[in-house]
Structure formats: C-alpha cells, structure tokens
Amino acid sequence: MDQDNRQTSLLLYNFLQCSSNDVFQTELKELGNELTRVVLQGGRLEDDYELQTDGNRCYFQMREEGELDSEGQEEIIRNIAIKLAQIGDEMEDSIQPNVVNDLISWLRNVNLPTEEKRRHLAATMDKVMQTQTISQDLGQEKAKLLLTMLLAKKVMTHAPSLLRSIFYITVDYINQNLLTYTRNLTHDMD
Template identity: 45%
Template sequence: MNRQVRNGSSLGGEHLTDLLVFSFLQHGPNNFQEELKKLDHTLPVPHGPQEHLEEELQTDGSRCSHFVFEDQSRGSETQEDVIRDIARQLARIGDTMDRRVPQGLVDHLVMQLRDRSLSDEGRRACLATAVDRVLQACPRDMEEEKTMLLVTMLLARKVASHTPSLLREVFHTTVNFINQNLLTYVRNLVRNEMD
C-alpha cells in the first residue's frame, strides 16, 4: 500500500516536523529532560482515524490529553512510529557529527536566541547562518538535504544542551526553519520509509 504524508489522516507538515525534531532531541546526550517534558505537553497532536483521546484530570484542574494509537497494539507501524525511527537514526548519525560543530558557534547562536527583540524571521536567519557555517565543515558523503536537516537538528540539541531554558525557542525556530526549507525532503523521507 502506498501511504502518503498529507493533511487529513496523516500528519500535516508542521506536526510531522514537530514530531521529528522532538524525537531527535529525545535521543542522544542531553541535559534538558525536564524542558522536553514541558514542551511535550504544549505540542499539538493531530487527530486521525486510528487514534482516540484519553484525558487525565491534572492537579491544577486542567485536563491533559494523551493520544493512544490503536494500530500500535496490532503490530502495524504507524506514520508516527516511522518518524520516530527516522529521528532515532538521524540522532545516531548526529552523534558522530557532533564534534564538527564549534562551541563558539553554539555560544554565538545561544546569545542571538536570547535576544527577545529578535523576530521569528531574525531567529531563522541566525539559525540559517549557523547551519551554513557547519555545513562548510561537513563531508559531502550524504545528500545535501539530509546533511542540512541533521545539522539543523544537531544545532538545536547543542543549543538546548548549552542553555536548557532556550529549548522552546530553539525548538520552534528549528521547526519553522525545516518547514520553510526542507519540508518536501522530510515528507519524501517519511514516504520512502513507509513504502
């Protein structure tokens, strides 16, 4: 069966990228687990036919929704599983590339992302500059889009590791950057894995 990544029963572009970046950040060395948990509760989860909602009453009286994917209990691989597998594989590759990211570049990016007067577009531009600088030091043994995706998410992880309080900002900047520059590549990557 040929499944496609599209809006509707599949994850839309933004949610697909949210899940990919979030899953990438969960893997590999990090010291921002608490921030990841907080971020996880703020991420939108798409509604699809194979999922149902379970709600829990929180201590503050609000409701926390968790989606349970029924297909997982039947052993079939969902699109979300595929995205998490891709993120896990990319995180392993990213671990080997980690040393190619100069600490000074990370420090500079942290300083820029701390600037509250910077617009979303300004943040994306700072990230794009950092990605370009790291790409110059990367070997050309992978396809360009894959390397760019890896470097982008690796920079997000390094910024969050350096300054965990910036996780939310770097996460959203990274998702926006990927959606703007690499969404077609990410969709194709997922589609190819699902075929």
C-alpha cells in the first residue's frame, strides 16, 4: 500500500470512527483488523499499521521505515479526521436518501466490475455536489472530501455489509479526485 493510500485510508477510517453511529462499528472494527495487514506488490505480507486504542476508539499508527515522525503524521491525520467529522455532522442531512439508496443498489450488484462501481460513485458525487450550497468558508475541495466521506458513511449505515466495498472505492475516489488537496491538508497541519 503506497503512502497516499495509507494516508487516505487512515483519514477515512478515523472519520468513520468519529461517527456516533453504532450500526457499522462491528464491521469497521473488522476492517481495522484487515487493514493492519497489507498485501504489498510481490505477494509479501507485511505489517504497515498497528491498531491502537484509546479506550473508546481505534486508530492506526503508521509504521514506516524512513518516516521521520510517523506518530506525528498519524496524529495529524487523526486530528484532521476529527475536525472533518465535526463539520460533517452538520452537513449529513444534506445528502438525499434516494441518492444513497441508488448507490447502494449499484454496489450490491455483484456482477458489476469494481471500475463501474467507481464510475457510479463519481457520478453520484457529481450529483451531490450540484445540489449543495457550499459556503465560501468551507471551500469546494473540502466540501467534496466531506461529502464523499459522508456518502460512504451513509452507505455503511444503511448497508453495513457493503462497508469494505464502499471503503476501498471511496479511498480510490479520493486519491483520484482529491489527492493534492488531501496531501496539502496533512502538510498544512504538519
């Protein structure tokens, strides 16, 4: 798993951990266990994350050779996720239930290739962004990141069995569409 995927996975995972929704917490914990072991190219299995707990929440502590302060980077990402979740709580109701239900239908289609599911998520996000009034304080990219993670959270809430699927598709979507923004987020708070 490359650095960008690690950071995006960590950001999304912590965002979801900040959710007060208990519906998908069991599945999220299982995903956390899964993410502690990452299959690298070449088929080698290596621990890239260590699952930590603070009593209430789980989070990943990235361990990487050559990383000057992985604990500091992990803490920065966790703090960003917490702030985004707080803002997201205020925006959550702005995503229409029919949009979520439509996306769930697409994701449940086992015959649909993952790439088609990604395209449908992108089309859904375009639709969601068109219906939103974005405050200038929030900014377009931050709003898109928030709404993407909120959409994933809503799918998980209504269909916890899709958690892994929507998690990985969302990470890919963020990396394809908001990578520069997410990199800047972590560097700006560094």
